Amino acid sequence: MLIGTLSTHHQATGVPLSWYLALSGAMFLLGLLGVLIRRNPLLLLLAVELMLNASNIALVGFSRYWNVSDGQIFALVVMVVAAAEVVIGLGLIVAVYRQRLALDVDALSRLKG
Amino acid sequence: MNEPLVIITIEALITVLVVLNAFAFATLWERKLLGRFQARYGPNRAGPVGYMQPLADLLKLVFKEDFVPEGANRVLFQIAPLISVITAVTAIAMIPFGDPIHVDGYTIQLVGANVSVGLLVLFALSGLATYALILGGWASGNKYSLLGAARSAAQLVSYEVAMGLSVVGVLMISRSMSLVDIVHGQESSTWYILLQPVGFIVFLVAAVAETNRPPFDLPEAESELVAGYHTEYAGMKFAMFQMGEYVSMMVISALGATLFLGGYLGPWLPGFVWLVIKIVVLLFLFIWMRATLPRLRYDQLMRFGWKLLLPIATANLVITAIVVAVFFQT
Amino acid sequence: MGERIFFAIAAFGVIASAVGVITLRNPFRAAVALIVSLLSVALIFLLERAPFVAMIQVIVYAGAVVVLFLFVIAYLGDKPPAVGPDPLARYQVLAWLVIIGLGIEGFLALGNSRLPGIRANPFQVSDIGSPRAIGRAFLDSFVAEFEGTSLVLLVAAIGAVLLARRAVLGERGR
Numbered sequence: 001m002l003i004g005t006l007s008t009h010h011q012a013t014g015v016p017l018s019w020y021l022a023l024s025g026a027m028f029l030l031g032l033l034g035v036l037i038r039r040n041p042l043l044l045l046l047a048v049e050l051m052l053n054a055s056n057i058a059l060v061g062f063s064r065y066w067n068v069s070d071g072q073i074f075a076l077v078v079m080v081v082a083a084a085e086v087v088i089g090l091g092l093i094v095a096v097y098r099q100r101l102a103l104d105v106d107a108l109s110r111l112k113g
Numbered sequence: 114m115n116e117p118l119v120i121i122t123i124e125a126l127i128t129v130l131v132v133l134n135a136f137a138f139a140t141l142w143e144r145k146l147l148g149r150f151q152a153r154y155g156p157n158r159a160g161p162v163g164y165m166q167p168l169a170d171l172l173k174l175v176f177k178e179d180f181v182p183e184g185a186n187r188v189l190f191q192i193a194p195l196i197s198v199i200t201a202v203t204a205i206a207m208i209p210f211g212d213p214i215h216v217d218g219y220t221i222q223l224v225g226a227n228v229s230v231g232l233l234v235l236f237a238l239s240g241l242a243t244y245a246l247i248l249g250g251w252a253s254g255n256k257y258s259l260l261g262a263a264r265s266a267a268q269l270v271s272y273e274v275a276m277g278l279s280v281v282g283v284l285m286i287s288r289s290m291s292l293v294d295i296v297h298g299q300e301s302s303t304w305y306i307l308l309q310p311v312g313f314i315v316f317l318v319a320a321v322a323e324t325n326r327p328p329f330d331l332p333e334a335e336s337e338l339v340a341g342y343h344t345e346y347a348g349m350k351f352a353m354f355q356m357g358e359y360v361s362m363m364v365i366s367a368l369g370a371t372l373f374l375g376g377y378l379g380p381w382l383p384g385f386v387w388l389v390i391k392i393v394v395l396l397f398l399f400i401w402m403r404a405t406l407p408r409l410r411y412d413q414l415m416r417f418g419w420k421l422l423l424p425i426a427t428a429n430l431v432i433t434a435i436v437v438a439v440f441f442q443t
Numbered sequence: 444m445g446e447r448i449f450f451a452i453a454a455f456g457v458i459a460s461a462v463g464v465i466t467l468r469n470p471f472r473a474a475v476a477l478i479v480s481l482l483s484v485a486l487i488f489l490l491e492r493a494p495f496v497a498m499i500q501v502i503v504y505a506g507a508v509v510v511l512f513l514f515v516i517a518y519l520g521d522k523p524p525a526v527g528p529d530p531l532a533r534y535q536v537l538a539w540l541v542i543i544g545l546g547i548e549g550f551l552a553l554g555n556s557r558l559p560g561i562r563a564n565p566f567q568v569s570d571i572g573s574p575r576a577i578g579r580a581f582l583d584s585f586v587a588e589f590e591g592t593s594l595v596l597l598v599a600a601i602g603a604v605l606l607a608r609r610a611v612l613g614e615r616g617r
Contacts (some may be wrong), residue, residue, distance in 0.1 A: 014564040015450045015490060018553055021561075023454050023487070025549045027461050029542050034465030036538035039529065042470050042516060046477050049508070050461050053484045056500075060491045065560075069571045069580040072496050073588065076577070079496075079503055080592045084599030086508050090515045091606035097519055106531055189475070229573040233498035240506025244478065247513050251471065263517060266510055273506075290574050 020061035028054035039104050041096075045089050052082045120221060128205055128225070136359045137167035143400050150404035177348035186252040193249030194350045197357030200242040204364045207231045209293045211377045211384030223377075223385070224293060231292040232284070235368055236277060239323060242361060243269045246332075249354070253345035261344070264411055265332035269323060271418040276319035278426035282312040282433040283372050292368075296376035306373040311429040313373045315422060317398065320365040322418065324358060326399055328406040329414055366395035450490055456483030470516045474509055481505040493572040 027050055034047025056075040063071025097103060141163060145155030159165040181187050206225025213222050228234065243266050250262020283305050284290060287298035299305055306313045322329040333343065343354050370376060370391035377384030409417065456479060463476030481504045488497035529535075560566075570576050581589045 013444065013446065015446050016563060016565065017558075017561045018556075019450065019454075020487070020491065021553055023457060025546075025553070027457055029546055029549075030458070030461040030465055032545075033538065033542045036541070037465070037535060040470065042512070042519070043465075043473055046464050046470075046473055046512070049477060049504075050464060050480065053481065053504075056496075057484060057487055057491075060488055060493045060496060063493070063571065064491045064565065064568055067568045067571060069576050070584075072493050072572060072577060073580050073585050075493070075496050076499060077588055077592050079499065081595060083503055083508050084595050086511060087599050087603045088606070090511055091603050094515060094518065095606055095609070103519070106529070228494060229575075230494045230498050233495070233502065233574075237498050237501035237506065240502050243506070243510060247510065248475070251513075251517060259517060263514060266514070270507060270510060 017061055017065045021058055024054045024058035024061065026054075027051075027057065039106055041089075041093050041103055041105050041108075044105060045086060045093075049082065049086070052078060117219075120219065124221070125206075125225070129202060132202060132205060132360060132363070133356070135363060136356050137171070138164075139359050139363065139396065140170070140355070141166050142396075143403075146397070146400045147404050150401070171352065174348055174352045179348050179350070182254060182345050186254070189248045189252035190345075191350070193245050193252060194346065194353035194357065196248070197242060197245035198353050198360070200238045200245070201357045201360035201364055204235050204238045204361070205367075207234050207292055208364070208367045208371060208388075209296055209376060210388055227291060227293045230290050232280065232290045232295075232372075235364070236273070239361070239365075240273060242357070245354075245357060249343060249346065255345055258344050261332045265325060268325075268329065268332060268411075268414060268418070271415060272319045272322035272329075272422070275315060275418060275422040275426050276323060278423070278430055279312045279315035279319060280372060281430050282309045285433055285437050292371050292376070296371060296378065299375045300378055304373065304375040304378075309373065309429070309433065311425065312433075313369070315426045315429065316369055316373065317395075318422060319418075320369060321399065321402060322414070324362045324365060324399075326358075326362065327403040328409050331408055331411050331414060362396065362399060363392060366392045366399070369395055446490060449486070453483050453486035453490065456480070457487065470519075471513070474512045474516060477512070478505055478509050481509065491572075492568050495572055495574050495577050 031047045031050030031054060034050065035044055038044045038047060056078055059071040059075045059078070061071070063069060063075075093103065096108065101108065141156065144166070145157075145163065148155030156163040156166040159169045181190050207228075209224040209227070211223040213220050215221075246262050246265045246269070250258040250260075250265070253259070283295065286302075286305060286308055287295045289295065289298070295305075302308075321327075325333050343351060346354060367388065370388060374391045375387075376391075377388045379387035379390075460476045460480035460483060464473050464480060467473040467476060481500065485497045485500045485505070488494075488500060
């Protein structure tokens with residue numbers, strides 16, 4: 001609502017691409033930190049979702065920069081793949097839980113018993 | 114949306130006030146209608162036709178103790194009813210109430226926000242409404258609440274899919290997701306209920322399930338699981354859950370009226386009045402179903418949603434797509 | 444100016460809730476933090492002229508994926524599973540070093556980038572984000588991706604059903 005009134009003289013109007021990329025990078029690094037540190041596979045999947053969303057922000061930002069829809073298409077594909085991966089990941093976690101194994105990715109990384 | 118901020122604020126205030134009053138009288142109307150269906154009068158003590166009954170109920174609920182049960186998560190417990198109300202009331206911004214009117218040199222749009230994805234915003238808000246249930250059920254710290262909430266959430270997610278599919282037929286005919294465009298489309302051709310009867314029926318059934326109304330209200334019925342996810346809620350928080358339920362019922366009726374019954378279109382009465390009439394008709398259907406149909410058991414409910422409703426919606430979609438592609442290609 | 448303020452609010456929401464997702468111990472609260480994060484990302488999408496993607500983000504991610512997470516968390520119980528002390532604790536510092544190193548590198552790369560207009564105000568865009576534009580793009584240029592995506596969904600659905608069947612059969616044997 002106020003955008004039209006202030007943008008005629010002011011120089012600072014839109015959000016530059018570098019800001020979107022910085023936000024995307026920060027979110028991605030936070031997600032990566034979560035993946036590296038967390039041991040509970042549920043919390044690890046949550047951190048993976050952060051990384052996927054970070055890449056979506058960058059994709060859609062570039063799509064706006066180049067004035068095409070391609071980035072948004074790719075972001076939708078990434079969303080679908082993320083949803084599919086969450087479904088399978090959660091199914092695996094529930095299967096592991098039912099086998100009475102500990103929910104710890106470090107312990108599960110050794111294929112024993 | 115180029116109106117001054119003042120007009121937008123006034124519009125929003127009027128809409129919210131009207132909706133909250135409508136909620137109050139909708140509860141009264143439902144109880145009186147149920148009474149008549151059951152061969153008795155509804156509430157008629159509080160005021161002439163019982164019209165002070167909502168006020169009496171509100172006063173009762175306001176004066177009840179506002180507590181948080183021990184072992185509950187304070188923050189989420191208090192946020193859950195808020196989510197229910199906020200998602201329901203925000204959805205009203207997408208419904209068009211009439212053609213733009215001209216007052217004082219200003220052109221006032223009678224819709225909160227005419228966005229190109231108006232229909233999707235409504236679906237997004239109804240998707241967010243499931244969190245009111247889940248968070249409320251979990252944050253109560255009560256096994257029955259959690260179980261009721263989980264069942265309710267599973268039901269909502271299942272019927273959301275069927276509702277979305279039932280609407281895609283309308284989208285294919287109107288070629289736009291904006292509700293204003295859909296109403297204009299019905300202005301030039303006919304009401305879409307004549308072109309998409311199966312879609313309308315599927316939408317109606319899914320809408321009853323989405324709002325947790327009987328016969329799909331097992332997760333929250335008073336005789337099952339001690340009222341499900343709102344077992345531990347009393348006083349104003351319970352009132353807010355009720356408000357969320359009735360307002361979302363009205364919003365879904367408005368959506369059904371806009372998509373299938375022509376929205377605000379109609380001869381000589383102002384558009385707004387026609388829309389209200391159509392909403393009242395759909396609400397009557399909701400209440401009628403509550404009065405007459407027995408409750409579905411949970412597994413029957415899920416089986417019905419996935420094995421009957423979803424294939425019908427998909428078949429409707431495929432047939433509509435073929436017909437539109439073959440006969441109405443521009 | 445209004446856009447920048449909106450961006451600042453949404454970006455703060457994103458970063459704050461992302462920090463919450465990776466630090467909160469209780470899985471339920473971490474999932475709620477993720478909901479806030481996803482809704483803030485939807486706001487960013489709206490800023491980037493992608494209304495369709497923003498609504499799909501809310502419907503699919505915040506409205507279905509996190510609900511799945513909450514179901515599993517409710518099923519597994521609330522208290523974090525009692526695992527012993529972290530055997531890899533002394534390698535955690537490497538993780539921090541990697542993150543900080545990548546952060547510095549990214550900062551330098553962004554600062555030295557010579558992509559034209561990357562730091563300037565963006566110019567007006569035409570209609571790239573409406574359902575019409577997305578539909579056109581899918582059907583004109585990206586049909587293969589469209590079909591591939593449906594295949595991925597089909598495979599995931601089959602996989603989920605199989606996983607559930609195995610678990611049910613496994614429990615019946617006891």
